Amino acid sequence: MSIDKKRTPYLLLAPAVLTLLVTIGYPIGYNLYISLFDWRMLESTTPINFVGLDNYVNFFRNPDMLHSFFITIEYTILGVALEFFLGLILALILFEKTRGFKVFRLLLLVPIMATPLVIGLIWKLMWHAEFGIINYFLSFFGQSKTAWLAHPNTAFIAIVIVEVWKYTSFIFLIIYAGLQVLPSDPYEAATIDGATYWNKLFRITLPLIRGPMLVAVVFRMIFTFRVFDQIYALTRGGPSDATMVMSLLIYREGFAQWRPGSGAAMSVILIMITLFFALLLIKAIYKKSEL
Amino acid sequence: MKKALFFALVGILVSVFGFTTGQQMKQERPVTIQWITHPVIYAVTGEGELFKEFTAETGINVEVTTFPVATLSEKIPAEFIAHSDTYDVIEFNTAYWTADMAKFVEDLEEWHEKDPLPDGGLSDFPAGMVRQFRVPQIDSGKMCGLPHRMGVDILFYRQDLFNQAGITPPIGATSLETYYQAAKKLTQDTNGDGQTDIYGCIYQGASDETGSQDWYGWACPFGARILVPPDWNKAGFNNEAGLNALKYRRKMYAEGIVSEGVLSWRHVDVREVMAQGLAALSILYGPYWAQMEDPAKSKVVGKMAYGVPPRDPDIEEAHFVRGWSLFLNKYSTKKQAAWQFMKFLTSKQAEIYQSVNHGNPPTRYSVFRSGEYNSKVPTADAEAGTMKYGTIQPNHPEMSKIHSILSKNLSAAISGEIMPEKALEDAEQQINALVQN
Numbered sequence: 001m002s003i004d005k006k007r008t009p010y011l012l013l014a015p016a017v018l019t020l021l022v023t024i025g026y027p028i029g030y031n032l033y034i035s036l037f038d039w040r041m042l043e044s045t046t047p048i049n050f051v052g053l054d055n056y057v058n059f060f061r062n063p064d065m066l067h068s069f070f071i072t073i074e075y076t077i078l079g080v081a082l083e084f085f086l087g088l089i090l091a092l093i094l095f096e097k098t099r100g101f102k103v104f105r106l107l108l109l110v111p112i113m114a115t116p117l118v119i120g121l122i123w124k125l126m127w128h129a130e131f132g133i134i135n136y137f138l139s140f141f142g143q144s145k146t147a148w149l150a151h152p153n154t155a156f157i158a159i160v161i162v163e164v165w166k167y168t169s170f171i172f173l174i175i176y177a178g179l180q181v182l183p184s185d186p187y188e189a190a191t192i193d194g195a196t197y198w199n200k201l202f203r204i205t206l207p208l209i210r211g212p213m214l215v216a217v218v219f220r221m222i223f224t225f226r227v228f229d230q231i232y233a234l235t236r237g238g239p240s241d242a243t244m245v246m247s248l249l250i251y252r253e254g255f256a257q258w259r260p261g262s263g264a265a266m267s268v269i270l271i272m273i274t275l276f277f278a279l280l281l282i283k284a285i286y287k288k289s290e291l
Numbered sequence: 292m293k294k295a296l297f298f299a300l301v302g303i304l305v306s307v308f309g310f311t312t313g314q315q316m317k318q319e320r321p322v323t324i325q326w327i328t329h330p331v332i333y334a335v336t337g338e339g340e341l342f343k344e345f346t347a348e349t350g351i352n353v354e355v356t357t358f359p360v361a362t363l364s365e366k367i368p369a370e371f372i373a374h375s376d377t378y379d380v381i382e383f384n385t386a387y388w389t390a391d392m393a394k395f396v397e398d399l400e401e402w403h404e405k406d407p408l409p410d411g412g413l414s415d416f417p418a419g420m421v422r423q424f425r426v427p428q429i430d431s432g433k434m435c436g437l438p439h440r441m442g443v444d445i446l447f448y449r450q451d452l453f454n455q456a457g458i459t460p461p462i463g464a465t466s467l468e469t470y471y472q473a474a475k476k477l478t479q480d481t482n483g484d485g486q487t488d489i490y491g492c493i494y495q496g497a498s499d500e501t502g503s504q505d506w507y508g509w510a511c512p513f514g515a516r517i518l519v520p521p522d523w524n525k526a527g528f529n530n531e532a533g534l535n536a537l538k539y540r541r542k543m544y545a546e547g548i549v550s551e552g553v554l555s556w557r558h559v560d561v562r563e564v565m566a567q568g569l570a571a572l573s574i575l576y577g578p579y580w581a582q583m584e585d586p587a588k589s590k591v592v593g594k595m596a597y598g599v600p601p602r603d604p605d606i607e608e609a610h611f612v613r614g615w616s617l618f619l620n621k622y623s624t625k626k627q628a629a630w631q632f633m634k635f636l637t638s639k640q641a642e643i644y645q646s647v648n649h650g651n652p653p654t655r656y657s658v659f660r661s662g663e664y665n666s667k668v669p670t671a672d673a674e675a676g677t678m679k680y681g682t683i684q685p686n687h688p689e690m691s692k693i694h695s696i697l698s699k700n701l702s703a704a705i706s707g708e709i710m711p712e713k714a715l716e717d718a719e720q721q722i723n724a725l726v727q728n
Contacts, residue, residue, distance in 0.1 A: 041372055042391035042688065129552025130564060144486060147551030150496075151706060155555070236361075238498035239554045240703045255365045257691050258372075 028271075035264035042258050055265030065266065067241060068249040075156070075245060076224045079163040084217055086164065087171030092201070094172075095179045105176075108169040116166065120233025123162045124149070127234070149235055152242030159231050159243050163224065171216040178212030179205070211284070218281035222274050246270050322628045323352040327367065328382035330357040331578075332440055332615060335649035336636075345635045351628045360384060364691075371395035376622045379629035382439065385423060385613040386500050391688040393426040393435050397619040400434040402630050408437075410639040415655045423683045424616045428521070436616030437633055442577040442652035443610045443681060444508040445673040449571045450596035452477050452489070460572075460596070463676070464604035467509065467539045470572070474548050477571035487550075492543055493570035495561050496553040498702035500694035504613070506701050508574050510536035511682070512602030512609040517693065523685040524726050528697075529719040532603075537704055537711040544705050554702055566591060574600045576613070577677075580670045581650025597673040608682035614652065689725050696721045 035055055037047035059065045090108065094101045111119070126133050129147035138146070148158045186204045195203070206213075228247035231237070237244035237252070244252075246266060254263030333355050336342065342353045356378070358366055364387040370378060371392055381396070403413055413421065416438055422428050424436030448460045456477055461470040474491030481488040495505035507517060507528075513535065516527030543549045550556075550564065562579050564570050566589040582588050583595045602609040617633045619626060635641055642658045645651035647667045652674060658664050665671045687693065697718050704714035 040688075042368060042389065045372055045374075128560075129550055129555075130567075130569060145551070147554065150552050150554035150556075152708070235555065236497075236499060238702065239706065240498050240699050240708065252695070255369070257695070258368060 031264045031267060034261050035268050037261040038259075039261040040258065041260055047261065051261070055262050056269070058262070059266060059269060064241065064244075065249065068244045068246050071156075071241075071243065072225060072245045072247075075160060075163070075227070075243075076221055079160050079167075079224050080217060080220045082160070082164045083168045083171050083220055084213070086168045087216070088175055088213070090168070090172045091175040091179060092205075095176065108172055110169075111166045112169045112173075114166075116227075116229035117233050119162065119166055120230035123158075123165075123230070124234050127158050150239055152240055155235055155239055155242050159234055162230055162234065163227065166230070167220060167224070171220060174212050174216040174219075175209060178209040182208050214284040215281065218277055218284060222277045222281070225274055225277065226270065321350050321352055322625060323354055324379040324623075324625050324628050324632055325354050325356065325377060326380040326382070326632070327356045327358070327363070327370075327378040329360060329363060329384075329615070332382060332651075333357050335440070335645045335651035337644075337648065341636075341641060341644055345632065349628075349631055349635075351631060353632060360386075363387070368392065370620075374622050376620065376624050379620055379623040379625050380632055381618040381620055382615050383436070383618055384615050385684055385686075386504060386694070387691065388424060388436070388616075388686055389688045389690050390426045390686050393433055395621050396435050397621055397626065398433050398435070399437055399619060399633075402619065402626075403434075406630060406634070408634055408637070410655070411657060415639075415657050416637075417654070417656065417678070417681075419681050419683055420612055420654055423612060423686070424618075426686070428683055428686065436618050437637055438654035439615055439617045439637055440578065440651055441612055441614035441616070441654050442674060443612055443677040444574050444600060445577045445670060445677050446598040446600045447565060447573045447575045447579070447583065448596055448598065449477075449568075449591065449594055451594045452571045453596075460598055461601050462598035463602065465601045467513070467535055467601060470601050471539050471543065471548075474543060474572050475546070478548050487547055489568070490550050490564075490570045491548040491572060493549055493556075493561050493564050493573045494540065494553055495556055495558055496540070496544075496549075496702060496705055497555055497557045498698045499557075500691070500698060501557040502702060503694045503698040505574075506536055506540065506697075507611065508600070509540065511611050512600060512606060512680075514603060514606055517697070518685040518687055518722075518726065520683075520685070523687045526719040526722045526726070529715040533715055534711055537701060537715065540701075541705045541707070541711060545707065554706055568594075577670050577674045578650050578652045580668075584650075584669065595669075597670045599673055599676040602680060607680060609680040610677045610682065611684045612678070612681045613684060687726060692725060693722050696725070 034047050036050060036052055038049040038051045038054070039047040059069075094105055125131070127148040129135065129145055129150060132148070134148070135143075135145050146154060148154045182205065186208075187200060190200050190204060226247055227245055228251065231243055231245055231248060232251070235243045237248040247270070250263045250266045250270065253266065254260045333339070339353070339355060346352055363383070367381055367383055367387075370381075374395075383392075400413075408415075418430060420438040420441045421434060421436075422430060422432070423441070424438070425432030425434055446460065446462060450460075453460050453473075458473055458476055461473050470492075476491070477489065478487060478491035479489045480486060494509075495501045503517075507515070510528060510533045513532035515530060515533035515536065519525045519527035540549075544551070544553065550569070552560070556564075558576070558579070561573065561575065562582050565573055565575070565579075566582050568590040577597075580595070580597060584592055586592050600610065617636065619629050619633065623629055637654065639655055639657050639661075642651070642653045642655055643661060643663055646653045646658060646664055650668070652670075653659055653664060659671075659675060700709075700714040700718040703709045704711045709717075
């Protein structure tokens with residue numbers, strides 16, 4: 001192979017790599033750098049108090065930060081679990097091409113197309129204790145007014161419901177696409193052997209779409225763990241930090257209280273966790289392709 | 292080669308032409324300054340109607356950018372830190388202004404000396420209001436802000452409901468117990484469906500600075516202080532006044548005298564509930580009267596009355612002044628024009644326009660005393676009566692974190708998660724650790 005042919009791929013890749021280094025690499029590197037400082041931005045525009053790993057250690061010692069971490073874990077697990085079950089059921093129902101399935105399929109895409117911030121603002125009005133439409137409809141069933149966003153427990157449930165409402169269709173889409181490409185032979189053979197719908201579902205369909213299900217779940221876990229917009233619009237992390245997910249805490253630390261060092265350390269921890277989920281996804285995809 | 296030279300020459304000619312035209316256009320273009328503020332404040336200028344006179348006289352155009360309070364609290368420090376010259380005149384709020392930001396703004400007293408404020412100058416502004424934005428907060432401190440929309444929290448109450456119930460409103464030198472009793476009597480289920488239709492009281496209880504400021508409006512008149520003046524290096528709210536204010540808020544919440552929604556409500560929600568006729572009493576920022584008396588936005592037009600909120604008669608500095616001031620960005624490239632605009636916006640005539648037509652609280656003695664203001668603004672007497680007992684708030688660099696700690700604990704106590712005593716103790720401990728380090 002000539003020297004030019006050896007160099008050419010690298011030369012062609014160079015602009016893209018440079019762009020990635022500037023737009024992604026540099027911010028990540030700088031973020032890591034400032035995470036080693038106790039930086040009060042209003043006092044100085046450059047980081048001045050080097051503290052090493054203290055910001056990381058403080059994360060695990062600070063009860064507010066740990067609380068935020070566990071809230072985020074709970075939110076992610078609950079939200080994604082509900083999205084998965086609902087998305088799977090919807091995909092299976094619509095795959096049977098029931099009457100009106102095309103309209104339902106289209107309607108299911110509407111939540112995912114809307115901006116998270118706008119969704120948050122609309123749902124905030126819907127959850128309003130005095131003027132909200134949800135309380136209005138619940139009153140027909142004899143339910144008294146609930147201040148959904150005012151109590152820690154109900155506020156948490158409210159944000160999970162919004163999350164599920166918005167992103168169930170994402171899981172539905174991926175699983176539905178997976179169902180579209182299933183081979184028909186196993187089903188024909190199963191029918192001949194007298195298998196019922198449930199036999200086919202648990203013995204053929206679910207095992208065959210394991211890959212897409214896993215991809216959908218892990219994708220959602222990555223993005224749900226980093227949620228910000230809709231919770232900011234709904235509750236800003238309240239009441240009493242009951243919905244203070246990590247992204248919101250990072251934002252508050254970095255941009256409301258102007259301590260970017262501490263915020264940067266938390267964001268690095270958040271990146272590590274989402275990287276872990278991403279590695280799970282890669283492993284799942286590799287395992288699928290090996291099969 | 293010849294072709295390349297030709298194109299190079301054309302390129303140079305086009306660049307030179309473009310540059311000189313641009314420079315000429317720049318010289319001919321009138322001066323335009325950028326003002327960043329809150330939408331409500333822009334609204335009190337008649338959505339810019341007021342500026343037409345200013346632009347006609349001075350040739351200075353004013354472009355306005357508005358953001359909600361929470362966004363301003365983040366955007367303005369970001370602009371300062373970036374040494375940005377995007378905005379020339381900056382409007383900022385007592386809740387978010389801290390002494391740390393003094394280095395990013397001009398000393399307005401120096402500007403006043405070179406080019407004095409009209410209509411009586413600085414002496415026409417209450418010294419306390421000006422002191423709020425001085426660093427340090429003494430009369431000789433650097434004057435960072437020019438008061439533009441400053442007021443006090445006053446009592447808003449439904450006169451019609453008080454008349455119906457035959458009780459007197461809890462005005463002035465009275466106690467929170469009287470306030471509570473009045474609110475309790477006025478809480479009503481008007482249609483017998485078992486649901487409260489009119490709450491006796493309403494307040495902001497969101498677990499952020501709006502909630503802690505609102506609680507402070509109940510606690511300060513009885514002797515609580517977020518930080519103890521003049522050094523602001525110690526919490527001063529864990530006392531009988533602070534505890535009482537918290538206990539009454541918790542009691543009203545538990546007894547359904549306030550809506551359960553208060554724990555997520557900020558000023559927009561509280562104003563809306565009051566204007567929709569769902570609450571009988573509140574202690575609110577004075578300028579909010581404009582929404583109550585606006586037929587397009589309110590169901591209680593003509594039914595509201597305003598008074599001095601409850602306070603301990605032995606406390607002279609009882610009601611904290613809060614609001615917005617104008618700041619001159621140190622990095623602005625149009626400071627002269629910006630100062631002209633600031634002088635105009637806070638002149639006597641402009642303040643009368645803003646207060647009489649749009650409910651903006653004035654910041655000049657001459658406007659407070661003017662017949663026009665007193666005859667047309669329903670809160671004039673209440674504001675004057677409350678301002679007599681006015682005091683400043685701290686502008687400590689850690690105010691944002693202080694409010695965050697305080698509001699979280701207050702919210703937890705109101706909802707019943709923790710006892711009020713523990714809430715204030717925990718908040719005091721954390722805040723003292725913060726301000727003493």
